[in-house]
Amino acid sequence: MLFYSVFKRLIGKEIVVELKNDLALKGTLHSVDQYLNFKLLDVQVIDEERFPHMVRSSSSRARKASVKNCFIRGSVVRYVQIPPGELDPEVLQDSTRTEVAKEHASR
Amino acid sequence: MAKKLSSLIDSPVSIITNDGRNIIGTLKGLDQKLNVILEECYERVFSKEAGVEQVTLGLYIVRGDNIAIVGEVDEHKDSGTDWTSIKAEPLKHIVH
Numbered sequence: 489m490l491f492y493s494v495f496k497r498l499i500g501k502e503i504v505v506e507l508k509n510d511l512a513l514k515g516t517l518h519s520v521d522q523y524l525n526f527k528l529l530d531v532q533v534i535d536e537e538r539f540p541h542m543v544r545s546s547s548s549r550a551r552k553a554s555v556k557n558c559f560i561r562g563s564v565v566r567y568v569q570i571p572p573g574e575l576d577p578e579v580l581q582d583s584t585r586t587e588v589a590k591e592h593a594s595r
Numbered sequence: 596m597a598k599k600l601s602s603l604i605d606s607p608v609s610i611i612t613n614d615g616r617n618i619i620g621t622l623k624g625l626d627q628k629l630n631v632i633l634e635e636c637y638e639r640v641f642s643k644e645a646g647v648e649q650v651t652l653g654l655y656i657v658r659g660d661n662i663a664i665v666g667e668v669d670e671h672k673d674s675g676t677d678w679t680s681i682k683a684e685p686l687k688h689i690v691h
Contacts, residue, residue, distance in 0.1 A: 509686050509690070513664075541617050542611060555609050555668055558667065559665040560664050561663055
């Protein structure tokens with residue numbers, strides 16, 4: 489549940505989600521749920537030349553994206569890149585430890 | 596998660612499955628496990644040698660486990676894309 493709240497705090501920020509099929513999507517985090525499924529708005533594909541499959545900005549002037557918003561299943565996410573300064577790793581480390589300690593205490 | 600997607604019912608969606616297929620169709624229903632019903636759907640087959648080939652599939656039910664991405668399709672922009680000129684390697688499988 490800890491990482492759920494971490495991601496909830498990132499709602500509205502631009503993140504990059506890298507999938508387990510090497511596809512990486514950049515977009516504004518719209519929502520997240522308990523399974524860490526993500527919904528991204530204004531999606532852009534990183535390395536569009538290689539992956540024109542869902543989002544395609546035309547080679548000419550106008551930006552074209554056939555998929556603008558998308559839902560990503562949590563189970564296929566490999567990495568999430570968070571904008572610098574959005575997360576304090578020390579605070580996160582402390583919170584993970586207190587969470588583990590709590591679990592131990594309740595057992 | 597189903598709540599977020601139920602607003603997309605009756606609108607066109609593009610689904611990428613865990614084995615890298617791209618299925619486009621009208622979302623007719625879904626449940627909390629993300630199983631989806633797609634009406635009048637077709638698959639876009641990508642290849643390095645030839646442009647995108649569209650294969651008609653019809654009515655499909657896709658099990659949620661096999662779904663990686665559900666994208667909202669902007670029909671206007673999608674129809675403005677000349678898919679037959681797009682060549683790309685098929686997407687890789689999801690490797691857990």
